[in-house]
Amino acid sequence: MHSVHSAAPTWDPQQYLRHSGHRTRPFLDLLARIPGLPAQDRPARIADLGSGPGNVTVLLADRWTDAHITGFDLSPEMLERAEKDWAGTTRGGGWLDFRPADAAHWTPDEPYDLIVSNAALQWVPNHPESFAAWIDGLHPGGTLAFQVPGNFTSPSHALLGELCETPEWRARLGDQGRRFVHVLDTEDYLTRLTGLGCEADVWETTYCQLLQGEDPVLDWVKGTALRPVLTTLGDDEEAVDHFLAQYRALLAEAYPPGPYGTVFPFRRLFAVARKRS
Numbered sequence: 001m002h003s004v005h006s007a008a009p010t011w012d013p014q015q016y017l018r019h020s021g022h023r024t025r026p027f028l029d030l031l032a033r034i035p036g037l038p039a040q041d042r043p044a045r046i047a048d049l050g051s052g053p054g055n056v057t058v059l060l061a062d063r064w065t066d067a068h069i070t071g072f073d074l075s076p077e078m079l080e081r082a083e084k085d086w087a088g089t090t091r092g093g094g095w096l097d098f099r100p101a102d103a104a105h106w107t108p109d110e111p112y113d114l115i116v117s118n119a120a121l122q123w124v125p126n127h128p129e130s131f132a133a134w135i136d137g138l139h140p141g142g143t144l145a146f147q148v149p150g151n152f153t154s155p156s157h158a159l160l161g162e163l164c165e166t167p168e169w170r171a172r173l174g175d176q177g178r179r180f181v182h183v184l185d186t187e188d189y190l191t192r193l194t195g196l197g198c199e200a201d202v203w204e205t206t207y208c209q210l211l212q213g214e215d216p217v218l219d220w221v222k223g224t225a226l227r228p229v230l231t232t233l234g235d236d237e238e239a240v241d242h243f244l245a246q247y248r249a250l251l252a253e254a255y256p257p258g259p260y261g262t263v264f265p266f267r268r269l270f271a272v273a274r275k276r277s
């Protein structure tokens with residue numbers, strides 16, 4: 001077990017899962033590009049870093065049916081939800097468990113066939129510095145695969161950053177509004193992973209998401225990018241309401257509802273790096 005970072009934001013699995021359809025799609029697209037694993041005459045060993053509520057982790061068991069899969073996460077709330085919903089024997093007779101770990105300090109404790117991470121490494125500063133250790137911990141022919149958002153200059157995130165930088169909120173929040181921006185360009189990921197001796201496949205996709213309901217973009221970011229702000233404001237309901245009212249007004253202008261819903265484009269970066277056999 002690894003030490004858990006105490007200043008991490010508090011996660012709300014229920015809020016996060018409200019958009020699970022849109023959030024699952026990139027994981028399936030990532031999965032589709034992962035080559036066969038080296039495990040032939042034994043169950044595959046798989047790690048999922050930042051596994052959240054476990055609803056995408058369990059999809060790994062659909063492809064590697066007898067695999068032993070471990071989801072690692074920093075959030076007690078997420079781990080509790082994942083344990084409750086998914087831990088135990090999988091449909092194909094494999095095993096799924098969840099453990100606390102900070103991906104910033106995680107290194108493989110045994111050889112893995114696949115290390116995967118979906119929508120989590122953007123929260124992990126310097127995660128590219130860990131690639132060498134993670135690849136080192138793969139069996140020959142094993143794969144490191146991850147997906148991170150690439151939308152930090154989009155209005156949803158730019159407006160959040162600007163609001164956090166206003167004197168009123170800067171004094172209250174410090175750096176909390178900008179805690180999540182830790183991703184590289186696709187070219188950088190490709191160069192680093194190739195430089196570590198892998199066959200690397202790196203790409204990006206912008207999903208043109210159509211969200212429904214009132215203030216749907218605010219509802220989306222409440223599950224992710226707003227976590228540090230909401231955690232810092234904590235029980236101060238007046239401050240939370242005041243912040244959300246300001247942010248809601250900015251988002252409503254940037255993402256007006258259309259006749260069929262609210263269009264919320266979302267760019268994501270993908271990398272699949274296979275260690276040579």
Ligand SMILES: C[S@@+](CC[C@H](N)C(=O)[O-])C[C@H]1O[C@@H](n2cnc3c(N)ncnc32)[C@H](O)[C@@H]1O
Pocket residue numbers: 011023027049050051052053054056072073074075078101102103104117118119120123124224
């Ligand atoms: C946006 S959620 C993604 C969850 C899941 N992978 C999915 O695709 O639905 C990000 C997750 O990363 C976790 N996380 C953030 N920083 C982390 C860290 N340093 N180590 C481990 N997990 C982390 C959070 O607790 C959260 O569960």
